[in-house]
Amino acid sequence: MPSEIATIQIEVPILETKRLILREPRNADWEAVRAFSMSDRSRHVGGPFNEWQAWSSLVSVAGHWAIRGYGMWTVEDKATGGVTGRIGIINHIDWPEPELGWQIFEGFEGKGLAYEAAMAARNHAQGSMGMGPLISQIAHDNTRSRRLAERMGAVIESEGEVRGTPCLIYRHPAGVA
Amino acid sequence: MTPTLTTDRLTLRPPKASDHAAYAAFFADPEASHFYGGPLLPYQAWERLSADVGHFALKGFGRFVIERDGAPVGGCGILDVAGWPGHELTWWLLPAARGQGNAQEASRAVLAWAGDALGWRQVETHFRDENLAARRLTESLGGVKQRREIFPDGHARDIYAIPTRAEVTA
Numbered sequence: 385m386p387s388e389i390a391t392i393q394i395e396v397p398i399l400e401t402k403r404l405i406l407r408e409p410r411n412a413d414w415e416a417v418r419a420f421s422m423s424d425r426s427r428h429v430g431g432p433f434n435e436w437q438a439w440s441s442l443v444s445v446a447g448h449w450a451i452r453g454y455g456m457w458t459v460e461d462k463a464t465g466g467v468t469g470r471i472g473i474i475n476h477i478d479w480p481e482p483e484l485g486w487q488i489f490e491g492f493e494g495k496g497l498a499y500e501a502a503m504a505a506r507n508h509a510q511g512s513m514g515m516g517p518l519i520s521q522i523a524h525d526n527t528r529s530r531r532l533a534e535r536m537g538a539v540i541e542s543e544g545e546v547r548g549t550p551c552l553i554y555r556h557p558a559g560v561a
Numbered sequence: 562m563t564p565t566l567t568t569d570r571l572t573l574r575p576p577k578a579s580d581h582a583a584y585a586a587f588f589a590d591p592e593a594s595h596f597y598g599g600p601l602l603p604y605q606a607w608e609r610l611s612a613d614v615g616h617f618a619l620k621g622f623g624r625f626v627i628e629r630d631g632a633p634v635g636g637c638g639i640l641d642v643a644g645w646p647g648h649e650l651t652w653w654l655l656p657a658a659r660g661q662g663n664a665q666e667a668s669r670a671v672l673a674w675a676g677d678a679l680g681w682r683q684v685e686t687h688f689r690d691e692n693l694a695a696r697r698l699t700e701s702l703g704g705v706k707q708r709r710e711i712f713p714d715g716h717a718r719d720i721y722a723i724p725t726r727a728e729v730t731a
Contacts, residue, residue, distance in 0.1 A: 392575050392617040411619050414643060435713055439643040440612045447615030451578045477581065477607040547604070 394449040397512075399457065399504045404497060406457035406471065406504055409446045413458050416467035417442045420489045428526045429487060430547070445470065454513060456485065459501045461492070468492035471501045473509050473518065480544070484509065484518040484556060486532070498532055506536065507560045517558040521551045530554075537561070566625065566670040571663065573625035573637060573670055576613045580626050583633035584610045586655060593656050596692050616640060622679055624651060627658075627667045634658035637667035639675055639684055644713050646720055647685035648675075652698075664698055672702065676725030683725055687718040699723065 396408035421431055421438035433441065449455035456472035469489045475482040484506055488498045510516040521544055522529045530552070538554035545551060566573040581603075588594045588601035588609065601609070613636070616623035624638030635654035642649065650671065652664045675681045686704065688695035696719075704721035711717045 391621050392614060392623075394618045409615075409619065418643070435644040436642065440608065442643075443613075443615035443619055444608055444611035445615065446618040447611035447613065450614045450618050451611060476604060478604040 392450050394446055396449055396455075396457065397508065399508055401500045401504045403462055404468065404501050404504070405460045405462060406501060407460060408449070409442065409456070409458050409470075411442075413467055414439070414442055416489055417470070420469075420487060423490070425490060426487070428523050428529065429485075448474070448476075454482070454509065454515070456487075457501075457505060459497075461497070466492075468497055469501070471498070471505045473505070473513075473515065478547070480519070480553075482509075482515055482518060484520050486529070488528075493528070499535055502532060502536060503561060506556060510556070510558065511560040516556060518556045520554040520556065521546050522554060523549065523551050566674055568666045568670045570629055571667055571670070572628040573667055574628065575617050575623065576610055576626045576636070578610075580633050581607055581610055583626070583635075583655065587635070587653060590656060594653075596689060596695070597653055613638075622675075625667075625671070627654070627663065629658065629663065634663065635667070637664065637671050639671060639679075646687065646710060648681065650675075650684045650686040650702075650723055665701060668698065668702055672723065672725045681725050683722045685720055685722055687712075687720045689716060689718060 399406040418438045420426055421433045421441055424432055426432050445456050452475055454473045456470045459468045459471055461468050467489060469487045469492060471486040473482050474485045486498055486502055509518060520533050520538055522533060533554045536556060538556045540552050541555040542553045544553040584606040585603045588599045588606040591600040594600055613624045620641055622639050624636045624640055626633045627635045627637055635658055637652040640649045640651055652668060654664055675684055686699055699721050702723050704723040707720050707722050709717055709719050
C-alpha cells in the first residue's frame with residue numbers, strides 16, 4: 385500500500401560545550417524526565433507532577449520547538465551519556481516574554497554543568513537566534529537557581545508571577561558572553 | 562508529501578499554533594471536556610496543543626486536527642501515552658460538531674491510515690463506563706472488548722481493540 389506518514393519535523397541546533405551536548409528532545413529522555421518531574425526537585429517548576437503530566441511535559445517540549453522555532457534542549461553529559469537536565473527558551477502562551485529556563489536533574493548539581501549549559505543556550509539564543517536580552521523567572525526561595533542566574537550576570541528587574549505564584553524576574557545581559 | 566487525510570467532508574492534518582482557539586473553546590466547556598480532564602484554562606489548553614504537536618514530532622504519529630469547511634472542529638488520531646495502555650484511538654469534537662457522524666468519519670480515516678501508513682493491524686481505545694457515545698462509536702468501528710483495567714487516574718475502564726482495516730460498513 386502507498387504510505388503517507390503525516391508528521392511534524394522539528395529542527396533543533398546541536399550545541400556542544402566542553403563537557404556537554406545540548407540536543408533535541410527524544411523519546412529516550414523519558415525515564416530522566418519522569419524521574420525529575422515526579423520528584424520534589426521539580427517543585428520550582430510547578431511540580432511534583434503525576435506520570436501523565438510528566439509525559440505531557442516530554443512531548444510538549446518537542447511541540448514548543450515546532451510551534452515557536454526554539455525551546456528547551458536536552459542536556460547530555462558527554463562522559464556518561466546521561467541526561468543531566470533540560471535547558472533553553474520557554475515561551476508558553478501565558479508567558480510575558482521568552483525566558484531562559486533550566487531543570488537540573490538529580491546527581492548533576494554542584495559541578496558547574498548547569499552554568500556551562502545555560503551559557504551555551506543563552507549565547508545561542510542571543511547570538512544566532514537574535515533573541516533577548518532574555519529573562520529568567522525564579523521563585524524567591526529557589527536559591528540555587530538565583531545563584532546560577534546571578535553567576536550568569538543576570539540582575540533582578542522586577543517582581544513577577546507565574547500562574548499565581550510570585551517570582552523574581554531576572555534580566556540577562558544582552559548579547560553573547 | 563502532504564501530511565493530511567481527507568474524507569468526504571473532513572480534512573485531518575497535524576495540529577498547529579493557530580488551533581489554540583479551538584482547543585481553548587473545547588476545554589473551557591465543562592460538559593464537552595468532561596471526559597478529557599476538563600475544564601481547563603487557556604494556558605492548559607495550550608499545553609494540550611503543544612503536547613499533541615510534540616507527539617507527532619517525537620513519535621511520527623499522533624492526534625490530527627479535524628477541519629470541516631476550513632475550520633477546526635475537533636481532533637482524532639492515535640496517542641501513545643506513557644503509563645496508559647496501547648496505541649489509543651482518540652477523538653474530541655466541539656459541541657457544534659457533534660451528532661453529525663464526524664467522529665466516525667474521522668476515525669475511519671485514521672484507522673485506514675494506521676493500517677496503511679503505520680502498518681498496524683489494530684489499535685486500542687478505552688473510555689469511562691458512562692461515556693456511552695464513545696462505546697457506541699467504538700462498536701460501530703468494529704471494536705471488541707479485550708479487558709478491563711484500573712488506570713493511573715484511579716478509574717476502571719474497558720479496553721477495546723479496533724481492527725485498522727476492518728471491512729466495517731457504516
